[in-house]
């Protein structure tokens with residue numbers, strides 16, 4: 001459930017008509033709902049209320065500091081994958097002890113930043129990373145709390161570009177090798193082993209892959225404890241999918257996911273961390289766009305919008321579907337027809353969907369892409385020198401611009417005509 005509904009015939013974000021936001025900010029623009037973010041976060045809190053836990057929002061899914069602050073103020077932790085995301089979490093007021101640092105390629109600078117600013121744990125993905133982290137921590141006179149991200153080699157049944165738990169993915173340490181790497185970790189002066197981490201993929205629509213992975217995690221914890229490691233925290237990763245279509249095939253709910261976690265690892269007495277991104281932010285956001293033209297083609301008609309692949313990359317990149325709905329509620333009997341929905345970017349890949357059954361829109365009409373709050377704005381670019389799409393946050397009957405649209409002058413001012421420097425010989 002989200003808080004984007006028709007009221008008096010106009011699609012609203014909570015109590016704010018989207019047409020008002022379009023008028024104030026222009027289009028395209030992302031609009032997020034505080035109430036939906038809150039609701040989804042609370043669902044995970046409830047799903048894990050049987051144990052000590054921390055819900056660490058995956059910042060990569062939506063990293064605007066206003067969104068992070070909504071969640072941080074509710075008590076959320078953050079899962080970050082770069083120094084930049086770490087800085088965003090801190091800027092949103094989230095304390096270091098609620099931030100976990102994931103990712104396969106952490107640099108020395110990023111490690112130092114997090115160790116100096118405070119960190120709950122690093123999810124370490126390789127031996128070289130472990131060695132470097134120990135060195136950096138030692139040089140700062142501290143120890144780095146770590147979990148090793150273990151790759152359980154399970155098939156997550158999701159799009160190949162977002163599956164991460166198979167042995168041929170770049171992620172994690174193969175489970176068969178993990179006891180040896182834990183032994184190495186325990187021997188290093190700058191490292192303190194605190195837990196085990198897994199993340200098997202994103203947009204998972206079934207619980208079975210989680211079940212399989214977490215069963216392997218439970219076995220591993222028993223073995224690691226026998227080896228003398230004090231495993232007290234389990235990071236179960238993120239990945240629970242969301243409904244992108246309003247039909248009956250909705251993925252399992254957080255509460256059902258929480259039961260799977262409990263059944264698999266509840267007996268181990270560990271604190272549980274999870275890293276949901278999409279499930280919290282996905283349906284808490286829409287992308288609001290205007291129709292520029294309706295173009296009749298040969299055998300097909302095109303709906304040309306002012307949003308493009310650079311603003312919402314998921315359809316071009318993963319063939320992802322986002323429902324597109326009119327902002328002005330259509331009559332029940334209104335005619336629908338197939339349209340290829342496209343943006344203005346100069347390549348054919350800039351197609352949101354082919355043959356989509358839509359109302360007969362006219363130039364100037366507003367439409368909303370649903371389920372665009374996760375991996376939407378964060379993946380946007382300025383391709384074709386289209387200004388980075390702005391973001392608005394709604395709370396009740398109020399709205400605020402939380403990232404302004406840059407002007408073309410600002411964009412151009414970031415470049416420079418060379419003032420040459422000669423390389424040292």
Ligand code: LLP
Nearest residue numbers: 058102199202203238239275276277278375
């Ligand atoms: N934890 C780790 C270590 C991750 O790599 C990810 C996502 C998450 C948590 C959060 O997963 P979520 O709960 O959001 O599924 N751009 C793609 C999704 C990439 C996901 C990458 N990792 C998309 O638009 O579908």
